[in-house]
Amino acid sequence: MGVAGSVVTVDPRWHRARQVFRLAAIGTGAAVAAVAATGGVLLGQARQARRTIPMAEAPPPRCDGVYGVKLPGPPLTMVILGDSSAASYGVLRRRETLGSLLATGLSRRLHRSVRVHRFAVVGALSSGLRPQVEAALDCTPDVAVILVGGNDVTNRTPYSVAVRHLVDAVRALRAAGCEVVVGTCPDLGAIQPIQPPLRWLARRWSRQLATAQTVAVVEAGGWTVSLGDLLGPRFAAEPTRMFAWDRFHPSAEGYAMAAAALLPTVLSALGGGERQPVLAMGEGVRSLPRAAHEAARHAGTEVSGAQVRGRDHGPAGRWAQLRRRAFFGVAPAPQPGVTADSPQLEGLA
Numbered sequence: 001m002g003v004a005g006s007v008v009t010v011d012p013r014w015h016r017a018r019q020v021f022r023l024a025a026i027g028t029g030a031a032v033a034a035v036a037a038t039g040g041v042l043l044g045q046a047r048q049a050r051r052t053i054p055m056a057e058a059p060p061p062r063c064d065g066v067y068g069v070k071l072p073g074p075p076l077t078m079v080i081l082g083d084s085s086a087a088s089y090g091v092l093r094r095r096e097t098l099g100s101l102l103a104t105g106l107s108r109r110l111h112r113s114v115r116v117h118r119f120a121v122v123g124a125l126s127s128g129l130r131p132q133v134e135a136a137l138d139c140t141p142d143v144a145v146i147l148v149g150g151n152d153v154t155n156r157t158p159y160s161v162a163v164r165h166l167v168d169a170v171r172a173l174r175a176a177g178c179e180v181v182v183g184t185c186p187d188l189g190a191i192q193p194i195q196p197p198l199r200w201l202a203r204r205w206s207r208q209l210a211t212a213q214t215v216a217v218v219e220a221g222g223w224t225v226s227l228g229d230l231l232g233p234r235f236a237a238e239p240t241r242m243f244a245w246d247r248f249h250p251s252a253e254g255y256a257m258a259a260a261a262l263l264p265t266v267l268s269a270l271g272g273g274e275r276q277p278v279l280a281m282g283e284g285v286r287s288l289p290r291a292a293h294e295a296a297r298h299a300g301t302e303v304s305g306a307q308v309r310g311r312d313h314g315p316a317g318r319w320a321q322l323r324r325r326a327f328f329g330v331a332p333a334p335q336p337g338v339t340a341d342s343p344q345l346e347g348l349a
Contacts, residue, residue: 149185
């Protein structure tokens with residue numbers, strides 16, 4: 001009990017603690033306000049981006065058919081699965097589509113005809129791969145090319161969910177003896193209508209998903225190619241040329257670059273690549289997580305499974321081969337070399 005007129009001594013440690021608590025409360029309040037303000041900005045930017053980027057209208061041209069029909073032997077069967085980037089939304093002619101460009105390149109380099117079936121759907125998420133795979137398996141494909149992930153980012157699908165659906169697709173195809181090449185999620189931060197800070201978040205989300213896709217696909221027996229910032233600095237330097245009219249999907253030149261990045265890996269998956277490749281600086285075998293992290297930051301990087309001393313796994317997980325591929329030149333398919341043996345091709349230029 002205190003005495004009147006006396007001074008009560010306050011423990012300096014308690015005084016400092018009160019100051020810390022007060023500053024922490026102020027800081028927490030400021031952080032909450034900042035998060036709320038940032039959230040409002042992001043929502044506003046997302047709405048603006050949706051208004052700026054037109055909705056899909058006409059369907060993309062079909063690429064189904066046989067390429068190099070005059071070449072001897074039974075045709076190789078390739079299926080194209082995924083979203084609008086796989087379907088080649090944004091181009092007007094069949095010969096400009098990703099499927100047509102890949103089939104033409106494969107046919108010329110393997111000296112074999114290539115039959116293409118496209119099951120990719122505009123607007124598809126990774127969860128939409130299952131019906132595409134089921135339809136594709138009816139064709140007994142030799143190789144599947146999958147491009148998916150962009151819509152998972154824009155819809156904020158949890159990475160674990162998106163990757164699980166992709167892995168299920170890869171495993172089903174591999175179980176049927178089909179080689180699988182996945183073009184990982186592109187960097188949506190390169191899309192011009194998306195402004196900072198939403199652009200920065202879109203870039204981070206895209207790379208995180210691409211990294212997770214790479215690890216999962218290689219573990220499941222597939223190959224991946226990083227599409228990075230939509231195939232490099234040309235998209236940033238020449239957006240009016242490399243993007244289509246909607247400023248979101250690639251143009252014909254953009255899809256040609258995507259095909260040029262994917263083609264070497266598709267050839268390798270089919271056994272038509274270099275027998276004893278000479279590795280450049282920065283390439284080589286490393287743990288799969290490390291390879292996936294590096295690939296997400298460098299466009300055109302191929303990641304596939306590897307062995308070290310006869311073992312698939314090391315201390316840090318699965319071994320992986322990382323290669324930074326030189327882009328192959330891919331020209332539009334010549335019309336005489338294509339037969340429209342699919343009903344959907346009738347009437348298309």
